[in-house]
Amino acid sequence: MQRTIVGIDVGTTKVxxxxxxxADNGRANxxxxxxxxxxxxxxxxxVVNIDDAVNAIATSVEKAERLSGYRIGTAFVGVAGRxxxxxxxxGVVAVQRPDHEITRNDVxxxxxxxxxxxxxxxxxxxxxxxxxxxLDGNEGIRDPIGMSGFRLEVETTSSPAR
Numbered sequence: 001m002q003r004t005i006v007g008i009d010v011g012t013t014k015v016x017x018x019x020x021x022x023a024d025n026g027r028a029n030x031x032x033x034x035x036x037x038x039x040x041x042x043x044x045x046x047v048v049n050i051d052d053a054v055n056a057i058a059t060s061v062e063k064a065e066r067l068s069g070y071r072i073g074t075a076f077v078g079v080a081g082r083x084x085x086x087x088x089x090x091g092v093v094a095v096q097r098p099d100h101e102i103t104r105n106d107v108x109x110x111x112x113x114x115x116x117x118x119x120x121x122x123x124x125x126x127x128x129x130x131x132x133x134x135l136d137g138n139e140g141i142r143d144p145i146g147m148s149g150f151r152l153e154v155e156t157t158s159s160p161a162r
Contacts (some may be wrong), residue, residue, distance in 0.1 A: 002029075005019075005022055008076070010056075010078065015037075016033065017063070032069070034067065035060065036059040040052030079159075102145055107130075110152050110153065111156060126159050129156060
């Protein structure tokens with residue numbers, strides 16, 4: 001079974017969009033690439049003109065769509081620059097189901113709880129990565145869904161940006 005993935009890299013000199021089909025064995029087949037000069041960013045990768053940046057990204061995406069024949073709905077986006085940072089946080093929730101089985105909803109609530117950190121008003125969290133879970137004090141759990149417990153914690157890395 002193959003799946004289609006899209007990557008977008010927004011840099012100071014160019015915006016690149018790539019569409020690929022990835023087979024179960026991990027082999028990728030490139031379906032289309034869209035390259036366009038970057039606009040609206042300064043040399044530190046900070047957006048200085050949002051309209052120009054949006055237009056450059058849209059142009060790159062349109063070119064990749066045209067070449068690949070694939071309508072892009074979601075993508076992995078690479079963001080870099082000094083305006084990006086990361087911080088570690090922890091979220092804790094009580095398991096909701098009466099039988100104490102961990103569900104996707106419990107995991108989502110725990111991750112949401114981890115996002116409740118104080119950050120300066122000019123910054124915003126753009127991405128949260130769960131690193132590990134703790135279930136009733138048992139650490140190092142990678143995927144708690146389907147396990148049983150009372151208290152679910154998640155250790156996350158968040159990326160706030162200006």
